[in-house]
Amino acid sequence: MTNETVTSLVERSNRLGADPRNTNYAGGNTSAKGVEKDPVTGQDVELLWVKGSGGDLGTLTEKGLAVLRLDRLRALQDVYPGVEREDEMVAAFDYCLHGKGGAAPSIDTAMHGLVDAAHVDHLHPDAGIAIATAVDGPELTAKIFGGKVVWVPWRRPGFQLGLDIAAIKAQHPEAIGTVLGGHGITAWGDTSEEAERNSLWIIETAAAYIEANGRREPFGPVLPGYEPLPAEERRLKAAALAPHLRAIASHDNPQVGHYTDSDVVLDFVSREAHPRLAELGTSCPDHFLRTKVKPLVVDLPATASVEEIVERLPELHEAYRADYTAYYERGAAEARARGEEPPAMRGADPAIVLVPGVGMFSYGADKQTARVAGEFYVNAINVMRGAEALSRYQPIDESEKFRIEYWALEEAKLQRRPKPKPLATRIAFVTGAASGIGRAIADRLASEGACVVIADLDAEKAQGVAAEIGSADVAIGVAANVADEAAVQAALREAVLAFGGVDIVVNNAGLSLSKSLFDTTEADWDLQHDVMAKGSFLVSKNAARILVDQKLGGDIVYISSKNSVFAGPNNIAYSATKADQAHQVRLLAAELGEHGIKVNGINPDGVVRGSGIFASGWGANRAKTYGIPEEDLGKFYAQRTLLKREVLPEHVANAVYALCTSDFSHTTGLHVPVDAGVAQAFLR
Structure with missing residues (x-):
């Protein structure tokens, strides 16, 4: 029987996940701690319920929660081998599970289990990440939130990050949460309501500060000739370009596409700063895991014809592939220097293509993946806007992006995906x-x-x-x-x-x-x-x-x-x-x-059966031709066949x-x- 703690956690998660201002699709996680009877000993046991790997807050159900024993999870601190081997701790979470079923624990489980709070939220709000990716993020955090929210320098998600946040919570009893450099926010509370209230306060305070204090045109002036095309004209142009763009996005692996011409995208690609910012790439791990580290940008104005863009695309694609391959090779060399063997490169084609005046094309192994990739890049644009409005956008280092994108744990997650159906991507x-x-x-x-x-x-x-x-x-x-x-x-x-x-x-x-x-x-x-x-x-x-x-x-x-x-x-x-x-x-x-x-x-x-042609009178006419009742026409046809079927x-x-x-x-x-x-x- 579901207890009140779990019910409250799921309801809080659904509310937070339903608003894209709070977190992106499948991004972030929530948790609650509570006590239940151990069915074996009959004794009370302290448990952690936390959103499992790959779930989505907006649609989370009890089945999407991982349930762990807190005594065993906390005891992992005694065997933690250090940050260089922290990936091993994910496998150790399986030995902390309580009961059977439930979701697999995510990499963020330590953050929730080790922080001394009954309820913890980790979210990826655009406004929060804007502060987290500003070049002076620590100063902005102190200025905007005072001592209520503490800055945490970038650290890859994992056991050490959980220890870091737990230490901050202990050292700052007045704090209600943190800004995670380059990444997102974490908030907590003694009750589910308090945790949710604190999460929303951080998000709303950040958004209000950006709105009140940010530059009006953080992306700079509109470039002449880069203005959005009229709606009908841009959709005609998008449809004409779509097959050519899909060709380059599918060079290594066939992809399904999604087109977006939202005001956010059209404004971004019309502004002076868009080439510089696009080149810097995204920062939040949830973003670039789906969008790749940077998009392919068509470097022609909105006034360029379809033919001119099509002629330019092969050169842009070749340059993009060379750039991505070089990024992979640099990251792989660093990994090998650490004694690690990275996964093979998964493909050098863009997941996001930006076309001035027209919009954005995003790609993935299925339509949902392509659509969500586009949604994530819209999140990234919002993040860039906020950071540039207050300061200067500075995402995490390239080497850290590579460590996330080609993380062994991420590769294992990809390998666990079901085998694609025969017509997938078609x-x-x-x-x-x-x-x-x-x-x-x-x-x-x-x-x-x-x-x-x-x-x-x-x-x-x-x-x-x-x-x-x-x-x-x-x-x-x-x-x-x-x-x-x-x-x-x-x-x-x-x-x-x-x-x-x-x-x-x-x-x-x-x-x-x-x-x-x-x-x-x-x-x-x-x-x-x-x-x-x-x-x-x-x-x-x-x-x-x-x-x-x-x-x-x-x-x-x-x-x-x-x-x-x-x-x-x-x-x-x-x-x-x-x-x-x-x-x-x-x-x-x-x-x-x-x-x-x-x-x-x-x-x-x-x-005959289910046929629109036969139902429209053809069947009656054919039955008349053959001298049989219409309802017997299917049987008549079957009997004249060799298989009698x-x-x-x-x-x-x-x-x-x-x-x-x-x-x-x-x-x-x-x-x-x-x-x-x-x-x-x-x-x-």
Whole structure:
């Protein structure tokens, strides 16, 4: 049964974590000490509940807490081997755990356990880090907070930092917390309410002081030509640049992207100081672990054309990679001099790209990671603004950044992550995806790790399906009339702005009118061909430009039909346009192969259940043609197949998924029948 101490801790954590002014996503930790009965001895035992490794304060639950015995944790001071071997203490925390389950203890556990206070908060507020990264941070701390808050010089998180803060608490009984140089704040209290009140007081006092005493334009004047572009213009430019930027961010490892054009970012990249400050890099460990130590900055004004920026990017990328490699080699040499062997370099591409007038592009192994990286760089900008408003921004030394970024404990955390799903980092654009086969395809691709764009004529239904699949980090819904090139281009722009690009394109949108030759009108013919033949062409043409610019290869899959090769009655317009789609597969496979883009087709048949086409009257017409009740149409189709099995939308989705995996890395120009075996439709 959850006790009041734990309930109060979780509630306090959620309140603090819900406000980005207090701490960043997954940043900081909170704790509480209390007494419970030991189930073995029946004696009272003093415990520490502390947010575990990798958790987020805003969404913390009891399961996210590590629970340790305080007597054993404090006893670790007697066996502490010194700062040069303090990493060994993290493994020792496991021998202090109480009970089973719970989260793994984080590196900051010592800070919470050794400080003599019942409740402790460690947070990363922008205002607090601004003081922590000011060149005269110690003086500012004393001036702003008096003796209530004490400066702690930079020290890497760990056991020694816990000892340092515990000593400060003992030496300064009047203090309610500390400013951790280059890092954040820590506060404490005798009750949960007091700890929270003290944390908020430090944050609000720092923010108020910066507001009242800081320079009005800490980043300097706006550079001529660097002003933010009008909203529509900058989004068009961002969409045009996104595939090229994703190409450089994915040179070593494929990445998903996120675009931000917030006022904070646009103002920063318009100001005189942005090149200098961007070069200094971020300071708080939580920041640069996600953003890398510094961003790639496009050194051209907002007035530069897309073509000019694209021409400049390779040179900027080469310089960035050389700079990061040199940073790694310097840090690795220092590590080896200490007798340590650092992890291998994880990649030299930027995680953050800043474009004056346009905004920021951030990258990660999935959409959430990319989005959070962007949020962290916004935090970093806020920190720089505060520090520059009062003084001068001075992040921690490069060598300390390297020790954090390539920390053995951080590497171990990365190695514990679950193995990525087969389609992780891939972005799928599926037309006609609000129902039937398209919906099944979207569901399957998302379940295998892809980000999915639900493109459909009905925008409301598309958005509804996207919401059912997952959050906006997984799926979005967009309007897409595939017969209108402007609408196709707009839908693809939304895709690249949401996820950074496109990797998988599924031409599924379709409709059918079951009519004889003499009953088929010119309008019927044009409608069928506009949606499927012309629509597939327009989607493939505009998506292929993105695929080529990304330089990541990709997949284009056409949902054609058994009718593309099999002649049946009362089907002239539908079958003819499906034959058109089938040959587009061959033509595009031949043309796009040099770019590593595979183009394949699926030939389904008899997909009745869940099919939008059949529900719209096609099923009734086909049933009439075959002289059977409509409700028996699926069974009828199944019985005429070699396998005597009904084909469902999920079976088509399975084939699309398979074609997009590495198992089919050398297959292009193929048509895969998903018809349970129709001999007349065998490819010859």
